[in-house]
Each structure stands twice: as structure tokens, then as C-alpha cells.
Amino acid sequence: MAQTIEPVLYIDPQAQRPAGFCGVCGGELYSPGLICIRCQRDKA
Ligand SMILES: [Zn+2]
Known part of the structure; x- marks a missing residue:
């Protein structure tokens, strides 16, 4: 039985949906910030 360690303290930005897109390069923006x-x- 395999154990999976959940990285609860590590937030992977690629696992989130982008909140918007950069006006400079078109990259993804993630909240917060x-x-x-x-x-x-x-964005400004
Ligand atoms: Zn950018």
C-alpha cells in the first residue's frame, strides 16, 4: 500500500488557475498579488 505525502505547505502556482494575464509579456497572473x-x- 503506497503512501502519498501531500505537499500541503507547498503551493504550486501551476496547479492553480490563472487569475489573469500579464499586460507586458502575456504570462499568467496568479492571486494573491x-x-x-x-x-x-x-499587472500595472
Ligand atoms: Zn509578464
Whole structure:
């Protein structure tokens, strides 16, 4: 019987749905903060 350790303290940004898209590079934005995963900029 295999045990699966759930990474409860680790939030994988790719497991979430993007809250929007970056106006600079078109990368995905995730809340909270809406920081672009590509260029690390916020939407403004
Ligand atoms: Zn960007």
C-alpha cells in the first residue's frame, strides 16, 4: 500500500488557475498579488 505525502505547505502556482494575464509579456497572473510568473511584474 503506497503512501502519498501531500505537499500541503507547498503551493504550486501551476496547479492553480490563472487569475489573469500579464499586460507586458502575456504570462499568467496568479492571486494573491497577481504577479506575472514570467517577468515577475504586476499587472500595472
Ligand atoms: Zn509578464
